[in-house]
Amino acid sequence: MNSHDQHVESSDGTRLALRRLGAGDPVVLVHGSGGGLHSWAAVADQLAPDHEVWMPARRGYGPSDVPPGTKSFAVETADLLAVIEAARQRTGRRVHVVGASYGATLALHTASADPRDIRSLAIFEPPLFAAGPEIAPLLDRYRAAFERDDAPAMAAALHEVTRVPAEIVAALAAGAGDRTPDPVEARRAAIGWLHDLEALAGDSTDIARWSSITVPTLLLAGADTWEPMPTMMNALATAIRPARHLVWTGQSHFVTMTAPTLVADALRQFFAEVSAAQPSSGDPTGTATATR
Incomplete structure (x- = not known):
């Protein structure tokens, strides 16, 4: 299916590149750390026959702008609201917002700050445990490694942030074999990670704050994702009434890449249920039945 690349300007003038495809109710897919325009492609292709899918590259990730200064969730929330507004204006419909990993944390911030144009929220494993002052030393380590272009040291710092078990790190390395990443792409991801860590270090681990969210919300997780993610997801399910x-058996934090059909099917079903409960402008609490 044909896609269209365009830009949206945030409130501070930052230009955000995005990819748009499909037609129907608008869906904004928000990528995680190290991602970009390509991150949601496999899922987007499956949603596009009946949805207009918007995939922005977050600030700090080319070809979007990489502004100077320290990044925060406040500025990224303004960015995402600009994309949501553009999707709402183009389609005349409120927007389904989907976030993965760091992108899920950003989606939570955005739905909490201004839910007016958000029709539903789908959240996949936000690293809410990786925030606040304890991240600051890891940010400093990562920044020092970044400045000397030390990829192994950058990766080591990131593994401490994400708490990926050593055996999974080893399995990923073995799977990569002798392939070396494209240097331009690797540098782009490294810059993005640096700015994401800045925002995480300035954030909080308080999960109770998300109890203010009342839009229809779907929490997604893989049963094989490592702790503390499962415990944190259970706490988030309690906070957002x-x-x-939904927990997928046999899947982990990489499900959007390893099982995109599973993800797309779950999202499509959720959107259909929300639409059935909100036939027009809708009741923002129309799908408030919890299934644990």
Whole structure:
């Protein structure tokens, strides 16, 4: 299916590149750390026959702007609201917002700050445990490694942030074999990670704050994702009372890449249920039945 690349300007003038495809109710897919325009492609292709899918590259990730200064969730929330507004204006419909990993944390911030144009929220494994002052030393380590272009040291710092078990790190390395990443792409991801860590270090691990969210919410997780993610997802399901909580057996934090059909099917079903409960402008709490 044909896609269209365009830009949206945020409130501070930052230009955000995005890819748009399909037609129908608008869906904004928000990528995680190290991602970009390509991150949601396999899922987007499956949603596009009946949805207009918007995939922005977040600030700090080329070809979007990489502004100077320290990044925060406040500025990224303004970015995402600009994309949501553009999708709402183009289609005349409120927007389904989907976030994965760091992108899920950003989606939570955005739905909490201004839910007016958000029709539903789908959240896949936000690293809410990786925030606040304890991240600051890891940010400093990562920044020092970044400045000397030390990829192994950058990766080591990131593994401490994400708490990926050593055996999974080893399995990923073995799977990569002798392939070396494209240097331009690797540098782009490294810059993005640096700015994401800045925002995480300035954030909080308080999960109770998300109890203010009342839009229909779907929480998604893989049963094989490592702790503390499962415990944190259970806490998030308790905090967001309208939330449904779907856990995929045999899947992990990489499910959007390893099983995109599974993800797309779950999202399509959720969107259909929300649409059935909100036939027009809708009741923002129309799917408040929790299934744990």
